[in-house]
Amino acid sequence: MSNRLSSVVVVGASLAGLQAAQTLRRSGFDGDLTLVGSEPHYPYDRPPLSKRFLAGTWDEAKLRLRGAVDPDEFQFNWKLGHKATGLDLEQRQVILGDDGQETLSYDGLVIATGARPRTIDGCELTGVHVLRTLDHARALRSDLEGQSRRVCVIGAGFIGAEVAATARELGHEVTMIEAAQSPLARVLDHETGMAIADLHRDHGVDVRLGVGVAKIEGGVAGGQDGDDNGGDTAQSGGVERVVLSDGSAIESDVVVVGIGVVPSTEWLARSGLTLDNGVVCDDTCMAAPGVVAAGDVARWPNSRFEGKLMRVEQWDNAVEQGGYVGGRLLAWSRDDAVEPYAPTPWFWSDQYDRKIQLAGFPSARAEVVHGSIPERRFVQLYAGERGELIGAMAWNRPRHAIKAKQLIARGANMSEAREELS
């Protein structure tokens, strides 16, 4: 018996959600299709927020995602500026708003609520930023316009490093702080991580490694620090400095906190879905009958990498997985069998004149097969336990990066990869 699919609700009106919705339409789904998004904006692209948009060379019109340039093109019902606050799996209803009064019924549901930035105390101070949304980027861009400022970036992950690079290119004085001994220590080996640190140092960034943040300090608006009016009229003022765990302090006009993200699953807390660092799905991205998840919020076993449970915070995956789950819902409605979702992850980061690309996953068994790390133009391969190629990183070698992705996808071993990529 097939499952009814006359209405689909997509929660999360961004890259993965839009891709799922477009795929449904392109595959002939002509029922009700509603996109719910907590942001007031039509779907836009996030990668430029730390690059060209932040640099001021791209305007907002350029950010709009292709499928949303003409919002009427696909006959979606847009519910922008609406937050999902709950899910009733039994009744097949999404609950909207803090009062929970509005509900949306569905036959099929796409969960694509992405991720939100981690924060620390002090984020409420004026001049302290996180960067995930267009509104965040507008605020940060406005703080970086005009005169030279003292910018402190907390966290040397990809977002922090890109913001540091853009701020430096805008002429600001930049300090980047990283608690680990090298940037991206969870992903990259020490030598490659240090290549990122050195790249920034050569561009004039003060990179501090192996030191944490004790606190972010700011002034108090509406009264002076320590005045005895009970603090009733005091409001948080502007940031002044970042105090580090070694006792030193970095005087700052602008602080950017880039310490990672957490998947946006709060609204699903009482839904009965399995939540564990994301919405846990089967290998076809199905979290419950008629419920699929895609993009930064989804966690699923990837059969290409021995069924390893993964959640991928990457643009390419949001597009691919969004498209896949659109088709998955249709297959579910027809009771058709589907192939598991088994992509080769793919990521890029632009910092100064370096294009850093990563296919698959890094491992401790790393080998440079082309160029050299000190030259900052190289291809590094990562081997799995059986000598198979599981990942590759390329700096300013885009053709090699694409080739490496193909080799990983077809299960090449290291000697084959060496031959093709050296």
Ligand SMILES: Cc1cc2nc3c(=O)[nH]c(=O)nc-3n(C[C@H](O)[C@H](O)[C@H](O)COP(=O)(O)OP(=O)(O)OC[C@H]3O[C@@H](n4cnc5c(N)ncnc54)[C@H](O)[C@@H]3O)c2cc1C
């Ligand atoms: C500044 C920046 C730079 C990046 N650069 C790169 C890069 O160079 N390369 C790369 O590969 N990737 C990059 N990424 C990552 C990439 O943009 C993400 O992987 C991608 O946006 C994920 O898409 P998504 O649709 O899963 O989630 P998101 O784009 O996060 O969208 C989720 C949407 O759901 C909404 N939402 C959340 N909760 C609710 C709710 N309860 N109800 C309704 N709506 C809700 C959110 O507001 C958001 O609009 C970057 C990300 C950022 C922020």
